[in-house]
Amino acid sequence: MQAATAEKTITLISRIRYREIGGEGVLVHLDNGRVIVVNELGLYIVQQLGKPITRSDLIAAIIKQYEVTTDQAQADLKLFLEQLDQEQVLEYSE
DSSP states (O other), X not given: OOOOOOOOEEEEOTTEEEEEXXXXXXXXXXXXXXXXXXXXXXXXXXXXXXXXXXXXXXXHHHHHHHOOOHHHHHHHHHHHHHHHHHTTOEEEEO
């Protein structure tokens, strides 16, 4: 029988800074100067990514904060993390 695999944690890379401005988030990648603007939900997720967190814990936090279904939270998180991956601002660890 195989041992359960621990879920990877996700966090922002150390070279990202962000601020809330008018209910939205502005992220700045210090290495390349790229600016990423995110909506209220995106900002909430970014704030959660300030420390290592699992995808499951992120989904639970979104459901609690926004009172959405699990399916909606999963879909929104998947899309947002894909976008952040394209911007190369996430780190994953075991």
